[in-house]
Amino acid sequence: MVMDMDGLRDAAAPKGAEVVVVGGGVTGLSAAWWLARSGVDVLVIDKGVVGWEASGRNGGGCSHYQSPLFLEEQRLWPQMDALLGYPTEHRPERIILAVTQGQWDQYRRIAGIIRSQGFAVDELDPAQAREAVPLAGDNAVGAIHVRTGGHANPQRTVQAYAWALQDLGGRVLQHMPALGLVLRGGRVVGVATPAGEIGCDHLVVAAGPQAEGLLLPAGIRLPLAAARAEMIVTEPLPPLRVGGTDGNGLYGRQTLRGNLAYGGGPHEWLDTEAAGPRGRPASPLLANLSRRLAELFPKAAHARVLRSWAGIVENTPDGRPVIDRPADPGNVTVCTMSGVGFGLSPASGHAVRDLVVEGRCSFAEIGKLGLDRFRDLPADWRERQGWVTPAAERAA
Amino acid sequence: MATVDPKSLHGKFPASREHVEVLVVGAGPAGTAAAIAAARLGAKVKLVDENPVSGGLAGLDVPLFFGGRAGAALGNGQRMLERVFAADPKLEEAFEAGVDLALGTTAWGLFAHGPGLQTLPGPVVGLADEGDAWLCGFDRLILATGARDLVLFFEGADQPGVMGAQALHALLGRYEAFDGREVVILGTGDLAVAAATLALDRGVAVAAMVEVRDAPEADVAPLLARGVPVLTGTVIRAAERGPFGVAAALLVGPDGAERRVPCDTVCLAVDRVPAVELLEAAGGALVADGARGGFAPRLVGPASSIAGVFVAGDAAGVAPGPAGDASAARAWGVAAARAALGYDAPAPAPAAGRDRNPYRLDWMRRLLAVGTPDVLACQCEDVTRGDVLGVRPPRYLGAPASPRALDTLLGDGPVNQDQIKRLTRACMGACQARRCREQVALLLALGAQIPVEAVPLAGYRAPVRPLPLGLLGRLDERPEMRDGWDVWFGIPTQWVPYDDIGTEREAEHLRGNMHL
Ligand SMILES: Cc1cc2nc3c(=O)[nH]c(=O)nc-3n(C[C@H](O)[C@H](O)[C@H](O)COP(=O)(O)OP(=O)(O)OC[C@H]3O[C@@H](n4cnc5c(N)ncnc54)[C@H](O)[C@@H]3O)c2cc1C
Ligand SMILES: Cc1cc2nc3c(=O)[nH]c(=O)nc-3n(C[C@H](O)[C@H](O)[C@H](O)COP(=O)(O)OP(=O)(O)OC[C@H]3O[C@@H](n4cnc5c(N)ncnc54)[C@H](O)[C@@H]3O)c2cc1C
Numbered sequence: 001m002v003m004d005m006d007g008l009r010d011a012a013a014p015k016g017a018e019v020v021v022v023g024g025g026v027t028g029l030s031a032a033w034w035l036a037r038s039g040v041d042v043l044v045i046d047k048g049v050v051g052w053e054a055s056g057r058n059g060g061g062c063s064h065y066q067s068p069l070f071l072e073e074q075r076l077w078p079q080m081d082a083l084l085g086y087p088t089e090h091r092p093e094r095i096i097l098a099v100t101q102g103q104w105d106q107y108r109r110i111a112g113i114i115r116s117q118g119f120a121v122d123e124l125d126p127a128q129a130r131e132a133v134p135l136a137g138d139n140a141v142g143a144i145h146v147r148t149g150g151h152a153n154p155q156r157t158v159q160a161y162a163w164a165l166q167d168l169g170g171r172v173l174q175h176m177p178a179l180g181l182v183l184r185g186g187r188v189v190g191v192a193t194p195a196g197e198i199g200c201d202h203l204v205v206a207a208g209p210q211a212e213g214l215l216l217p218a219g220i221r222l223p224l225a226a227a228r229a230e231m232i233v234t235e236p237l238p239p240l241r242v243g244g245t246d247g248n249g250l251y252g253r254q255t256l257r258g259n260l261a262y263g264g265g266p267h268e269w270l271d272t273e274a275a276g277p278r279g280r281p282a283s284p285l286l287a288n289l290s291r292r293l294a295e296l297f298p299k300a301a302h303a304r305v306l307r308s309w310a311g312i313v314e315n316t317p318d319g320r321p322v323i324d325r326p327a328d329p330g331n332v333t334v335c336t337m338s339g340v341g342f343g344l345s346p347a348s349g350h351a352v353r354d355l356v357v358e359g360r361c362s363f364a365e366i367g368k369l370g371l372d373r374f375r376d377l378p379a380d381w382r383e384r385q386g387w388v389t390p391a392a393e394r395a396a
Numbered sequence: 397m398a399t400v401d402p403k404s405l406h407g408k409f410p411a412s413r414e415h416v417e418v419l420v421v422g423a424g425p426a427g428t429a430a431a432i433a434a435a436r437l438g439a440k441v442k443l444v445d446e447n448p449v450s451g452g453l454a455g456l457d458v459p460l461f462f463g464g465r466a467g468a469a470l471g472n473g474q475r476m477l478e479r480v481f482a483a484d485p486k487l488e489e490a491f492e493a494g495v496d497l498a499l500g501t502t503a504w505g506l507f508a509h510g511p512g513l514q515t516l517p518g519p520v521v522g523l524a525d526e527g528d529a530w531l532c533g534f535d536r537l538i539l540a541t542g543a544r545d546l547v548l549f550f551e552g553a554d555q556p557g558v559m560g561a562q563a564l565h566a567l568l569g570r571y572e573a574f575d576g577r578e579v580v581i582l583g584t585g586d587l588a589v590a591a592a593t594l595a596l597d598r599g600v601a602v603a604a605m606v607e608v609r610d611a612p613e614a615d616v617a618p619l620l621a622r623g624v625p626v627l628t629g630t631v632i633r634a635a636e637r638g639p640f641g642v643a644a645a646l647l648v649g650p651d652g653a654e655r656r657v658p659c660d661t662v663c664l665a666v667d668r669v670p671a672v673e674l675l676e677a678a679g680g681a682l683v684a685d686g687a688r689g690g691f692a693p694r695l696v697g698p699a700s701s702i703a704g705v706f707v708a709g710d711a712a713g714v715a716p717g718p719a720g721d722a723s724a725a726r727a728w729g730v731a732a733a734r735a736a737l738g739y740d741a742p743a744p745a746p747a748a749g750r751d752r753n754p755y756r757l758d759w760m761r762r763l764l765a766v767g768t769p770d771v772l773a774c775q776c777e778d779v780t781r782g783d784v785l786g787v788r789p790p791r792y793l794g795a796p797a798s799p800r801a802l803d804t805l806l807g808d809g810p811v812n813q814d815q816i817k818r819l820t821r822a823c824m825g826a827c828q829a830r831r832c833r834e835q836v837a838l839l840l841a842l843g844a845q846i847p848v849e850a851v852p853l854a855g856y857r858a859p860v861r862p863l864p865l866g867l868l869g870r871l872d873e874r875p876e877m878r879d880g881w882d883v884w885f886g887i888p889t890q891w892v893p894y895d896d897i898g899t900e901r902e903a904e905h906l907r908g909n910m911h912l
């Protein structure tokens with residue numbers, strides 16, 4: 001009898017899948033859900049709990065006019081609760097409130113861009129702004145009311161993708177880090193994990209900052225720099241008409257419970273660790289955020305801050321996503337949303353599904369989001385851009 | 397190298413407004429002893445304590461479970477300040493030893509260099525009083541933040557008159573502002589005995605002591621002698637609602653019969669947990685240690701895992717023995733001060749008590765046995781026990797009934813209280829989970845049939861006191877913070893509309909940089 005050593009070694013390893021997705025954030029989970037909807041046998045592995053990195057810690061904004069996926073993002077969000085079968089807390093519309101003239105000029109410029117894509121945007125004078133946003137104060141200069149866009153609850157959305165995926169027969173393995181890719185004959189045939197090798201025909205890498213290190217051995221260079229960003233949340237206040245009201249250098253939303261959850265301001269560049277971050281600390285920045293939120297909503301200055309938190313996002317050198325299926329090895333699809341990936345996730349997952357199944361995105365032209373653009377990127381791009389950690393800066 | 401990203405945190409934080417050699421947080425027996433010892437060793441010491449707390453915070457059950465029984469006198473800040481000062485002669489001693497004593501001052505955050513945070517000029521504690529907030533730098537920090545009550549709920553626990561023993565001690569001992577006359581005490585351990593004794597000494601009647609186990613946990617003979625009924629094998633099913641809060645405790649005895657004990661206050665004195673929120677929120681290591689009262693700092697002597705940060709007293713682990721005996725806390729304080737200043741310090745004996753979890757679980761099991769799934773687990777967010785075990789989204793979402801529950805979630809991976817928190821909102825409220833963190837963990841342990849220690853801590857985050865936006869916003873700000881502020885990363889190319897990328901229109905977008 002001939003022993004199948006490979007089979008024996010992997011006896012305890014989880015069963016492979018047609019498509020294995022590394023990364024159980026919104027990008028990977030949405031992609032897997034889309035694949036499962038197309039009848040593909042899909043398995044998501046995550047080093048921890050789903051959504052534990054950026055996907056469960058963000059501002060929940062779903063309004064990305066700059067993206068080629070914008071229209072698909074706007075088309076899908078109003079349907080997501082029904083499609084997934086679990087609540088995402090999505091609510092439509094945004095108001096952006098200016099408290100300085102500079103902000104007002106900027107927001108009106110944004111209004112123009114959004115209008116040019118066929119969506120209505122109203123401009124509110126200070127009195128109208130105060131009427132629309134009762135927490136606004138005498139400092140209101142104006143506001144734009146965007147009749148599209150919206151916001152949702154990050155962790156709830158992550159969980160909804162995961163459960164919807166499972167309901168379609170897809171699998172999620174938590175606490176299962178990908179330690180490396182398994183290459184044979186120039187193709188990726190699986191991922192190495194502490195439980196053994198998990199085989200696949202196609203691999204999707206949506207591992208946030210860790211994607212760069214995972215992909216390198218497969219000859220794919222995805223330049224990324226990770227950074228920490230912070231948010232605060234207050235006690236609940238009476239609901240605003242449009243929960244997605246922000247401005248004054250802040251992004252965020254009022255949750256359906258009534259809490260004000262806002263972020264913005266400076267970030268801290270980090271070195272990426274393969275096993276994931278050792279901490280996600282908040283800093284005294286919570287006070288600077290508090291100040292700006294009280295300026296944005298003077299009538300909420302009394303609201304108590306309950307928590308602050310931080311999340312880690314990766315950025316590409318130009319801050320734009322990479323959604324690509326490089327020709328070599330050909331069976332790997334890569335997706336990073338470069339720090340702006342929650343709201344776009346219904347659409348980014350769709351695009352990844354299209355690349356895996358059809359080789360091209362069916363609903364939008366996304367050619368400019370390919371890896372090709374970094375072909376000539378110098379090795380020291382981070383230093384050149386000043387995207388360095390404080391330690392590296394001190395050392396220099 | 398090019399210039400450092402002007403939109404990053406690099407160089408944005410100002411030097412702290414004040415800087416001290418030794419900062420002590422908490423002016424209980426441990427902190428006061430630490431401050432006096434450090435001052436006598438020649439250090440410049442600042443000792444802060446949040447007492448007297450504002451009526452607003454007390455109303456939220458912060459920092460202690462006051463349960464609506466803080467008297468109106470608490471609103472008189474000046475009078476309370478005098479009382480708090482007078483209640484402990486050691487404070488005057490500290491003052492005379494040259495300690496800069498700041499009462500009514502809350503430490504809301506500890507920030508120190510660690511993984512992911514390297515941009516601070518140095519380690520700092522965020523402080524606030526009624527009117528201002530600022531950062532205080534330190535060479536050495538001693539956390540003597542004491543303990544908090546273990547809160548367990550039953551029907552009616554969300555009304556005025558249900559409170560904790562630590563809060564009772566603060567209101568009777570420190571403030572002389574307790575709004576109750578007749579109290580039922582839950583528990584018969586050292587803590588419950590101290591609470592009952594204190595109540596009787598201050599002229600508050602003790603209607604009963606209630607114990608789920610078959611025998612009292614501590615020596616209750618002196619209390620029996622003072623006429624206090626001690627009811628063993630008994631649990632509280634509900635606190636009866638009256639016009640001013642609790643009207644009676646409805647108790648279920650060993651025979652299953654219910655009896656009504658009139659009272660205006662039910663005082664939880666089952667156990668306490670170390671107050672470790674400042675340390676944990678700063679990334680300090682904790683260990684699940686049932687003998688020390690739950691998640692307690694990982695210590696080497698009095699030193700925490702964060703350089704320069706020391707822990708003393710109940711915060712280091714709730715000591716076994718009489719709750720009224722502060723000598724161990726004082727000894728810890730002195731040892732922490734000596735260690736902080738580099739002197740030899742006999743390492744304080746670790747709190748070598750017995751594991752407290754079996755007792756807590758006995759209580760939780762009995763409370764579950766006599767209560768329904770509709771009993772609250774989280775009062776702020778209106779989350780019931782059934783909601784937690786069913787991992788139900790909040791009712792206001794009106795979501796359809798879901799087949800998902802704790803048992804299906806367990807199929808996906810080990811139980812994680814923070815995950816349950818984000819899905820059910822249990823522990824997300826204004827009390828910052830002071831009333832629910834431990835009981836949700838006990839509930840999850842029982843629901844998942846795992847040891848309590850296996851339920852990961854629901855993390856703490858700054859600010860560890862719920863302070864107003866306007867107050868926190870008073871922190872000093874450098875011009876670099878204002879000038880470098882951007883809503884997101886400030887990468888201009890990120891926001892160029894896709895169609896314009898690579899066209900001549902692209903340049904127009906590279907100036908403005910705000911997005912939605
Ligand atoms: C504070 C903050 C606010 C934000 N606000 C918004 C907003 O308002 N709107 C918006 O659209 N976006 C926002 N974002 C960005 C958004 O959160 C992210 O772009 C998005 O969540 C990225 O999702 P992802 O799935 O690609 O990555 P991630 O969420 O980072 O998920 C990657 C996953 O991969 C896993 N992983 C990594 N390495 C491995 C490995 N080796 N093996 C197995 N698993 C691995 C990780 O555990 C993680 O779960 C914000 C981000 C932050 C931090
Ligand atoms: C029921 C009961 C009866 C008691 N009876 C007696 C008695 O008879 N005699 C006696 O001496 N002691 C008594 N005590 C007190 C007890 O002995 C001591 O509390 C205990 O020894 C621990 O002391 P500590 O200094 O570690 O903590 P604590 O005494 O609890 O002191 C901690 C202090 O730190 C403050 N603090 C915590 N966090 C912050 C923050 N972030 N910012 C600012 N301030 C903060 C707290 O408000 C508190 O004042 C009793 C306690 C209880 C619960």
